[in-house]
Amino acid sequence: MLPFTLAGVVRAGALSADGGVQVTITPCRDGSPARWLIDQRRDWWDLVTRGPSGYERYARLRFIPDPTYDGQREMDTDFTNDGPSGIAQLGITVSALARFTTTVDECYFLIWEGYENLDHLRAATVSIPERPCYLFRGTAEDVSTWKDARDDSGELPIPAFVWPADRAWCIANDVDPHFATIGAGESAISDLLRTARIDTTLDDPTTYPPF
Structure with a gap:
């Protein structure tokens, strides 16, 4: 788990110009920046898997290939897991989207309560x-260096939602x-689909993808 101070959550080894510890990710005391997600009034499953409605275009970041038949298990896919980790792929995605927001230095992350050892933050x-x-x-840059606690790195688990303050895009x-699932403008999604090292595809928000 990341070290915790009254100033917030800090990354070990990150130093500010004066030699002090640089705070990069902080716990929010007020949940209002996420209120817009609750106000979507979508079915909870649609919200957490397909994201908020209202974006111009949608895409999916596939951590493993889509199943090719009903009932196919992840272990049965023809997939060699030798590429970037899930959090690394998310970092690549956010880096591609970063130039399409005016609030790159103010992003929000929701982390599922189901992971252990977060309540003390x-x-x-x-x-x-x-x-x-x-x-x-x-x-936005924090996601590129995020160390997933599920990989025993000692930091925070992978986020369930990521969005900038201007809500130019959102990842569920x-x-x-x-x-x-990524919702964004036409240009952002087009650029994302051309991004190397990740497997992305256009998504139709009216049709549920294979799962």
């Missing part, structure tokens, strides 16, 4: 049905599907 709880989350604030990344 005293972050605001966002009450999404079946998926209550803690709210954190940081920058639930624990169950093999993909994350």
